[in-house]
Amino acid sequence: MARIAVIGAGMGSLAAAARLATGGHRVAVYERAQTYGGGVGRYERDGFAFDTGPGLLHLPAVYRDLFVKTGKETLERTVELVQVDPASRHLLPDGTGFALPNASRAGVVAALDEAFGAGAGERWSEVMNRARAVWEVTRRPLLEDTLAADTGPLGRDPYPARRGLFGRGSARTLAEVGRRELKHPGLVSLLAGYVLAYGYDPGTAPASAAVLPYMEQTFGSWYVGGGLRALADAVYERCLARGVEFHFGAEVADVVEKDGRAVGVELADGTLADADTVVRGTPRDPLPVDLARFTVLLALRGPRPAGTAHRTIVHGADSAHDGRPGTGAPTVAVLRPEDARLRPDDGHEAVTLTVTVPAQGPVDWTAEGYADAFADRVVEVAEAAIPGLSERILWREVRTPADTERQTGFRGGAVPGPALAGASGAYLRTGNRARAEGLYLVGGSAHPGGGLAHAGMSGAIVADLIAGGPGGSR
Template structure:
């Protein structure tokens, strides 16, 4: 039985800690903040509750596996999972109103045909068929196995693009895939928004990012009653059940190294904690293309209409928005959970608006009045999804990448995106086995990248590596 020091209490760290504790190790988690969950946070005021990070769960099988492997109670006994249907509603500038069913390819094709015209849905279905090739070629090396030393195969883009034109060159970005293959503004907007929602600029992300809408529409979108913070609560409780020790308000300033091996951690108060293995789950340096989230939390008077969609996208620009007042309208995601745990009573509603934006530094979100002015614009756009929004608004809370940086320690408040193949490996994350020996890396800054499911997978990979295995998450 070894001593394990885990730096950070984000979801990847929690998943690792629970698995290592089951292996019989003595696990201690050191977290600079006063709570766990990392980016999976919550804001509460006046009886309202809001998710401040991820709000939907994709690939819930990752957390089902975690709970099966670490205790007797399965995931569904610890949290209440609800399949979101429709998966999303989309409002376009030309007035088109489109609702896409959850995890139904035939249903999606029918909805697209009805909204955009016969044959358009089939074009999207053919695109998802090519995206499935990306899933099949990268599922194991990107999601099920730790990153190998030879990453050259992952530097080649696996998307089987349709090559058009005289030179028949493959598109360089996923935005170029949309323009060339989808050939419809509504379809290209759907693709771009999905990629943006993962914190990627479609004008920079490689064609392999086509796997993201494939995953969502194939495996579905799920909500956790009480908000995604309830999932963090459940994983934390599982860690405590397994005997994991937590020390909050304990900032780690360095990894202690002796003879080329990690032997513990040094804390901000000058003390050292010895360990046989160190797992680093704290945020690392972002990739150049990592983006942030601008979030507006709305407390609304009046009940949520029964027919309101859980997630509505009001489409604007297909690119990250810098908050400038004279730029194009932003694309705003509007989340309206049907969840009485989030409101003080049935006569109120809690809604979350989010926009993908550059991180702090690329834009000064702390500049006086800048964030509030952009929030005004975001709320105005969201009015298309929430009729009477201005009259219903009780109060709002604005959160920028600068707030994310302060609360989680992520540089610039950047939100790591999932690892992607192609672009000569530019979108791969740091390997799970670190330097010196005995140091392992987990969470969004490490392989396989950001997102709730990916954090859970990285936890499984690291636990397997510590046990002497090959680093598989299966």
């Protein structure tokens, strides 16, 4: 079987490595950091533990398939997988609050009617029905199959034009979908919040981005016991069980090519590692510097109250926030998992606050005092979800886009979002086959884009291509 060198140990790389090793290939992973998981990191201090990347898992079927295809132990027997309910609680600037049940269309309609009046839930449901049409059209070419040579069809937005009293009309951006079809400012803010969470600005993201809340509300939100880092641990252990060889602290300087074919990798120290095939799971061609995440990790004194929602969204500005004073309140996601493994005892609580912000570059998050001042504002906003928050803080850890850039190598700390159809292909990622023969691309900067589920799909596509298949994750 082939010798395969995998560059990087992010989730897409791990997913590809596990599948390839199961197929009998000799797989070696080269990672510049001292650990695996890429953006799925963990921070521990004084008995507290925090995910430093995603906090919830969507489309868990992707990882169920990975574990079924690579061993006897299923995903559920390997990690604790818990469906979060309610999926989210929402607090609007006018004081309106409501909670949305997990994966229940009827429950969401009822909750929105109660919050905003009769008919609000139906308007939301109509948008989700149009998003379902996007899902049905794009699921295979945009997510499950390798990117076609002709991407023209995916450059056209599949979000259906709305038929109504004033005839046909097509919304070009998600913000237009909100204004024209949802109308109520609370519903508009709800839609914008979903897309901001994926690192996209509703004002520029195509209308097809409505598929993101559709996917979440249809397939549910899941928490991994011990935090999402436990999923990275499980995939890494599966790789080891299949015989994958890991080299940490081994930065790859270049892919070695001969006669137009990848034949190995050269490490930063000059070491050459021969391979028949190379899988690159690290960014090479920089993505556009767009949006990133600003995170505040909070160690709190006092217990987590019973009945607390796992995730609360405190809505502010319906766009990315640059941290400047006088620009309104940011939208803050407050994660409060009920998990004893994340705190020293029941008299304390570990809380994560996350905001979508411009990447490092357009904003200098390293400027003296800038990040700390913005963290103060984020904590102040989060007080709406956690009354008395400031008085409970034992300590905090602030993570900026500049920190993410150092950790992951993505320029500006930009967190790649999932691929989207429309906008003339601006939201598509690089195909999984590289220019050189024998070189494949996986992970957030490759098709089908960023996010845990998409990384797993990317790994499946690449493994299938190397095995001689058409490149499908089904």
